[in-house]
Amino acid sequence: MTISNEKSVLPGKVSPGAVRRGTQIRLTGVTKDYGLALPAVNNVSLTIEPGEFMTFLGPSGSGKTTTLNLIAGFDTLSKGTIALNGTDVGTLPPHKRNLGMLFQNYALFPHMTVAQNVGYPLRERKMAKTDIARRVSDVLDLVRLPGRDENYPAQLSGGQQQRVALARAIVFQPEALLLDEPLGALDRNLRGTLQEEIRRIHREVGSTFVFVTHDQDEAMNLSDRIALFNNGCIEQVGTPEQLYRAPETLFTAKFLGDSNVFDLGDAGFGTQAGWEDRTWSVDSRTVASHAGVLSHAAIVVRPEDLMVTRDPSSVPAGANTVSASVADLEYMGSYRTALLHLGRSKLRGRARIDASDSLLNVGDSITAWWKPERQRIVSA
Structure with missing residues (x-):
């Protein structure tokens, strides 16, 4: 690139849609x-x-x-x-x-x-x-x-x-x-x-x-x-x-942000997926392009998409659910993180809840749930 001797050496703010300088x-x-x-x-x-x-x-x-x-x-x-x-x-x-x-x-x-x-x-x-x-x-x-x-x-x-x-x-x-x-x-x-x-x-x-x-x-x-x-x-x-909302692999899902990861093993998935004693709905729009091509896949749910309740009857129809218990609560300023044990295997999980929510206590037995369109199925 030729260096200009004009006064406008450093161009002004690039407006939306403008052609940018620089190289490919x-x-x-x-x-x-x-x-x-x-x-x-x-x-x-x-x-x-x-x-x-x-x-x-x-x-x-x-x-x-x-x-x-x-x-x-x-x-x-x-x-x-x-x-x-x-x-x-x-x-x-x-x-x-x-x-x-x-x-x-x-x-x-x-x-x-x-x-x-x-x-x-x-x-x-x-x-x-x-x-x-x-x-x-x-x-x-x-x-x-x-x-x-x-x-x-x-x-x-x-x-x-x-x-x-x-x-x-x-x-x-x-x-x-x-x-x-x-x-x-x-x-x-x-x-x-x-x-x-x-x-x-x-x-x-x-x-x-x-x-x-x-x-x-x-x-x-x-x-x-x-x-x-x-x-x-x-x-x-x-x-x-x-990368955050639509990771293609488990590595991407784990590296960018916290994730709740349910390994589906070799069972695979179709319109439904099984984990422990649970059967969950699968939204085809949430399946990564290579999920299931390898030996097995996993379901990823972000902490902000994992809801928790002490009343199972309050879970919306069509939601995927899993039993859980509260292992700990972390105050993060603008929100709290509920550290969970998920399912029979007590898989470690996280849910993000409102900072002012004082209804949950350590040791509570709860139901964790999420909408199928908010999960992601990736190759594991």
Whole structure:
């Protein structure tokens, strides 16, 4: 991308339906093999659209950071291709890919001022001093650090240092911004504030963002789409709502949010499914595409969809039910979590109830119920 010398270096807020800047990133059969038992990244194919906020989510060792490093050029491909706007960049060094990078540890130069740190990529590109000064001023306004030009990193808080690092990563208008767990070192409140800032900056800049995290709440809050990694492969790709409400596998259901999981074993399911002494209705719209293809399936019910009552006669007609007892109650501020023992096997479960609900007590025998359209049947 050619760097403009026009005043409007950082575009204004992208309006709904507007064409966004940034690059398309296409991974095809991407593999990284270090010679261990399994490849670190195994045959990953994914297309990230221009201007999209894509998050790579997964547990440690799942391949998400290695995939980001392959896109950045910090690591070399074993197999596959990586294309930016249709151009294969698999053999290009990092500095020729025109990608911004934001790390967890900020990586600021301690001997340089804020302005010098932010302007460093522009000096490396031999930009004129007057243009550098204007661009640095614009981007510091964008990250809401005006007037801190002459401060050194040691004079800034952790959140301010991360803003400086973000400004440096976007000041040269990269084709895409790659963010490797950039908020991992910050406390919870500051993380929330900077999540809002990153989301705002993404809207205003309109570029492609690829964000790596193991924090499910962070991924749900920030992303247009999430690529969930597991053992070097992509388990599922979709919007946060798709992954939460319509998981395709048990791994996805468990990794994103709490779940009540009823393993159906090898019995399978049709219009009904059996668990212990219960027979439950199956809504065909809730069946994942690969459920039942493997050896067995499981029914997943989210805690907010699991209702509880001490009066079985109050359960609506058509609901699926299971006997339960209250093992514990957790006060979470805006709600309570009822920890349950479900069925004869005392399967551990959770239900979310109103914070002001004082009718349940530990040890109560109750009925748990849910509507068939609120469950999800996945391969287990």
